[in-house]
Amino acid sequence: MTNTDAGIIARDLHKTYPGGRGVPRVTALDGVGFEAEAGTIFGLLGPNGAGKSTTVKILSTLSRAESGTGEVAGIDVARHPDRVRRVIGFVAQKSVADPMDTGRENLVLAGRLQGMSGGDARSRAAELLGRFSLDAAADRLVKTYSGGMARKLDVAIGLMNRPQVLFLDEPTTGLDPEARAEMWSELEAMATVERMTVLLTTHYLEEADRLASRLAIVDHGRVVVTGTPEELKDGLHGDAVIVELAAEAGSPDAVEAFRLVERLPGLSEVLLDGRVLRSRAASGAGALPHVLAALDAARLAVASATVARPSLDDVYLRHTGHSYEGARS
Amino acid sequence: MTAFTQPLTHTALLTGRQLRAFGRNPAYLVINLIQPIIWLLLFGQLFKSVVDIPGFSGGGDYLVFLTPGIVMMMALFGSAWAGTSYIQDMERGVMDRFLTSPTSRGGLIVATMLYQAVLTVLQTLVVLGVAWLAGARFDGGVGGILILLLAAVLLTFLFAAFSDAIALLAKQQTALIAISQLISFPLMFLSSAIMDTKLSPAWVGNVSRFNPVEWAVVAGRQALQSSPDWASIWGHLGLLAGLCVIMTALATAAFRAYQRSV
Numbered sequence: 001m002t003n004t005d006a007g008i009i010a011r012d013l014h015k016t017y018p019g020g021r022g023v024p025r026v027t028a029l030d031g032v033g034f035e036a037e038a039g040t041i042f043g044l045l046g047p048n049g050a051g052k053s054t055t056v057k058i059l060s061t062l063s064r065a066e067s068g069t070g071e072v073a074g075i076d077v078a079r080h081p082d083r084v085r086r087v088i089g090f091v092a093q094k095s096v097a098d099p100m101d102t103g104r105e106n107l108v109l110a111g112r113l114q115g116m117s118g119g120d121a122r123s124r125a126a127e128l129l130g131r132f133s134l135d136a137a138a139d140r141l142v143k144t145y146s147g148g149m150a151r152k153l154d155v156a157i158g159l160m161n162r163p164q165v166l167f168l169d170e171p172t173t174g175l176d177p178e179a180r181a182e183m184w185s186e187l188e189a190m191a192t193v194e195r196m197t198v199l200l201t202t203h204y205l206e207e208a209d210r211l212a213s214r215l216a217i218v219d220h221g222r223v224v225v226t227g228t229p230e231e232l233k234d235g236l237h238g239d240a241v242i243v244e245l246a247a248e249a250g251s252p253d254a255v256e257a258f259r260l261v262e263r264l265p266g267l268s269e270v271l272l273d274g275r276v277l278r279s280r281a282a283s284g285a286g287a288l289p290h291v292l293a294a295l296d297a298a299r300l301a302v303a304s305a306t307v308a309r310p311s312l313d314d315v316y317l318r319h320t321g322h323s324y325e326g327a328r329s
Numbered sequence: 330m331t332a333f334t335q336p337l338t339h340t341a342l343l344t345g346r347q348l349r350a351f352g353r354n355p356a357y358l359v360i361n362l363i364q365p366i367i368w369l370l371l372f373g374q375l376f377k378s379v380v381d382i383p384g385f386s387g388g389g390d391y392l393v394f395l396t397p398g399i400v401m402m403m404a405l406f407g408s409a410w411a412g413t414s415y416i417q418d419m420e421r422g423v424m425d426r427f428l429t430s431p432t433s434r435g436g437l438i439v440a441t442m443l444y445q446a447v448l449t450v451l452q453t454l455v456v457l458g459v460a461w462l463a464g465a466r467f468d469g470g471v472g473g474i475l476i477l478l479l480a481a482v483l484l485t486f487l488f489a490a491f492s493d494a495i496a497l498l499a500k501q502q503t504a505l506i507a508i509s510q511l512i513s514f515p516l517m518f519l520s521s522a523i524m525d526t527k528l529s530p531a532w533v534g535n536v537s538r539f540n541p542v543e544w545a546v547v548a549g550r551q552a553l554q555s556s557p558d559w560a561s562i563w564g565h566l567g568l569l570a571g572l573c574v575i576m577t578a579l580a581t582a583a584f585r586a587y588q589r590s591v
Contacts, residue, residue, distance in 0.1 A: 060429045063591050082431065090429040092422025099421075100350040112342050113432045115335070141353070157426070167429075 006073045006164040007038040007197050008059060013068035015054055015221075028054040029065070030221035036214070041191055041198040043212025045205065045312070051221040052201035053093055053169055059199065060090045060167045073164045073197075086114070089158030089166040093173065096154050099143035103134055103153050106142060107160055114161035121160070128156040131193075132186060148179030152186060159194060168200045172207060180207075187211055205312040217319055224319040233310040236318060239284030240308045241267065242276060243291060246301035249274040257300045261291055269318070275303075278317070284308070339436030340443070347414065347444035362452055365403040366459050369395065372523055373463060385525050392465040397477055397549035398522030400453050401542055404481040404488075405517060407452065408445045409509035411489035412496025415441070419500055425591065434584045438493050438577055445489040446482045453481050468555035476552030476562060483569040484545040488513075490576040497583040500590070516542045521550075544569050 013032040016025040029051045036042030044052045057063035059070045061081035070077040073087045090096070097106045104125055111121030129138045132152040142150060151171060158166050171187065172180040188211065191198065202208050208215050209229045216226040225232060243261075247253035258272040261279060266287050270279040281287035284307030295302055308314075351357065373392040380391045418424040427437065457467075457474065467473060495508050519536050520526070520543035526534040537543040544565040551557045 057425075057591060062425050062429050062588060064589070085429060085431045088429065090426055092425045094420075094422035094425075096422040096426035098346065098350075098418075098423055100353060101346065105346075105349065109342055109346060110426075110430070113339060113427070113430055115431060154422075161430075 007040075008034075008036040008042065008073075008165060008199055009069075009071040010034050010055065010059060011069045013055065013058055013065045013070065015051075015058065015063070015065050027221055029058075029068075031068070032218065032221065032223055033068070034216045034223055034226055036197055036199060038197050039195060040213045041187075041200055041211050043208040043215035044199065044201040044218055045203070045208040045212075045215050045316075046201075046218035047203055050218040052203075052218055054221075055218070056167050056169045056199065056201055060088055061085055062090075086161075087164045089161065089163035091154045091158040091166070091168050091171060093169040095142075095150055096157055097142045097150060100141060102139050102141055103129065103145070103156075104138045106153065106157055110157045111160040116161065124160055124162075128159060131189075132156050146179070148175055148182060151175060151179070151183060155183075155186070155190070159190070162194070163196055165197045165199065166194075168198060170201055170203065172202070172204065180204075184210055205316070209312050217316055219320045225315070229312060232312065232315040236280060236310040236314055237268070238280045238282045238310070240306075240310060240314050241279045241281050241284050241287055241291060242306045242308065243295070244303040244305070245275045245277060246303045247275060253300055256298065257295055260294055260298055260300070264290055264294060266290070271317075273317075273322075278314075335431075336433040336436045336439075339433040340439045343432075343436055343440030344443045347440060348447065351444070351448070358448060358451060361403070361407050361448070362455055364406070365399050365452070365456055368402070369399045369456060369460060370463060372399075373460075376523070379524070379528075382528060384527055386527055390465060392460060392463060393467065393553070394525075394550070395523060396456065396460040396465055396467075397480075397553060398520075398546050400456055400477060400481050400549060401484055401520075401545045402517055402522055403452055403456065404449045404485045404545070405513050405542055407448060408485040408488035409492050409513050411441045411445050412492035412494075412505050412509075413502065415493055415496040416500070416502045416505060419496075419587075424587075428584065428588060435577070435581050437584075438490060438580045441493055442486045442489040442577070445485045449481050449485040450478055453478055467553040469553040469557060473552040473554070473557070476557075476566075477549040480545040480548040480552070480566060480569070483566060483573055484541065486573045487541055487569065487576050490573065490580040494576070494580040494583040497580070497587040500587070516540055519543075520546050522546050541569055541572055 011033050013029045015029040016027050019026045032051060032055050044055060046052055058065045059072055059077055061077050061084050064078060072084050075083045077084050107125035107128060108121045111124055112118065116124065129135050134149060134153060137145060137149060142153065145153065155171060172183050175183060200211060212229065214226065214228050216223045245254055245257055247257065254272060254275055257277060258270065261267060261277055262270045267279045267281050288305060288307055292302060292305060373395055377391050379385060380389060380394065415424065492505065492509060496505050499505055499508065519533055520540050521537065522542065526537050548562045548565040551562050
């Protein structure tokens with residue numbers, strides 16, 4: 001099979017869940033749509049509850065959409081779930097390994113359930129144990145594994161059947177920074193070795209930036225913007241100029257500062273977020289002195305000032321109207 | 330791999346997984362045996378003289394009467410826990426991983442039934458040994474014991490499948506235990522497991538005719554006697570087997586309900 005039709009297409013997916021007695025149904029997906037090109041890592045980025053996991057569950061045939069369509073490797077997920085299941089790997093948000101089996105036993109069982117022969121499954125398991133540096137722990141029970149080791153085993157389980165499409169639902173959530181960095185290296189290496197499409201969900205901006213060749217930002221069950229990380233950041237037209245005011249959030253001083261900065265030439269997209277003034281400028285370093293001078297002239301005190309190259313956090317803010325950290329908490 | 334052999338292969342693989350876990354923690358078998366053996370020895374002493382009540386049909390030795398009842402109680406209470414392994418798989422991502430792979434749904438159900446049946450056979454042999462040491466003598470011989478095991482295995486299949494279905498629908502350990510106990514205890518006492526229903530109020534006898542636990546107790550108890558009523562034995566075993574098939578199908582269908590809820 002050529003790689004041209006091994007991608008993922010989601011069109012206008014809708015899904016609601018029961019809200020409990022007397023409570024209206026909760027909308028999980030409100031028209032999610034995107035296309036992931038074959039052979040690439042596509043990122044779904046958004047805070048908890050945005051609808052990332054629900055999207056993955058529908059595309060991996062675990063759950064069904066109420067409306068909309070999904071295609072994985074050219075196969076309709078609602079019409080032919082059995083065929084989809086033969087060509088995908090699935091790594092859930094929670095561990096997919098059995099703690100009462102060894103790492104090797106988990107891998108071999110997964111491969112055999114996918115239809116591999118015993119010999120094939122054992123040699124593929126040995127190959128993956130080696131690649132993920134789990135050789136030494138291969139014959140220990142998974143319940144003795146560290147969080148990072150268990151997560152690497154999860155990914156290996158997803159790869160057993162050489163899937164055309166791999167679903168990775170928050171592969172590094174709950175890992176310490178060191179284990180996360182290691183997982184990122186493993187996933188980057190994996191993408192070059194295995195020829196497959198990966199749908200990666202994450203709520204770490206840095207993870208999406210580093211691993212995904214394209215990404216969709218998901219908020220409240222909808223895709224708000226899609227593009228490569230570079231495109232999204234370039235779309236912001238310049239640097240972020242961030243000034244933290246000494247004034248209280250919502251105070252007259254804060255509002256006055258906002259009005260003042262809004263009128264300055266060379267600044268665009270001025271936004272007051274609590275006591276933080278955010279704006280964009282073609283050159284942040286050139287614009288900042290003007291901002292500070294204007295505030296100083298009006299006797300408005302400044303707690304801190306920053307100029308930053310555009311980040312995905314800014315992309316998120318621009319497209320959802322709220323900052324990423326705020327949405328996560 | 331053909332469509333016919335795949336479910337069998339999956340059943341074997343998944344049963345093997347459960348047996349491996351059991352092999353690593355065999356203490357589970359002993360824990361499950363404590364209660365039935367206490368009941369066997371305690372009730373065996375406590376109600377020793379019920380056989381002297383006129384109209385008691387169990388013969389001369391209450392321990393002989395009680396043993397097949399205790400075996401079925403053990404099969405019932407043990408298999409009611411079968412769904413626990415599903416709950417554990419659901420709490421992790423293991424169940425969802427199985428369901429997004431070609432893993433046979435029927436294979437998932439039948440594997441837990443077979444695994445519980447292995448436990449039931451081992452436990453039954455221990456209970457029979459304890460009863461023998463306590464002085465019970467069974468006239469039915471090896472053939473009778475094999476029929477008793479068959480009855481216990483069918484009862485195990487039935488309630489393991491039931492427990493799986495409840496686990497898939499309720500998705501919580503506490504709910505599974507509550508529902509299992511709510512059902513197991515009445516079924517146990519609305520049967521002749523520990524008392525001849527001829528001596529109970531008439532309604533108990535009437536209800537017990539529709540009770541699968543009673544079917545298993547009657548078949549097992551008959552088989553251990555010197556001149557069993559074979560028509561009754563095979564009739565009751567047939568009813569049990571038929572119900573097992575229906576329950577297995579229902580439990581397999583419960584995966585759809587589970588997938589709708591995730």
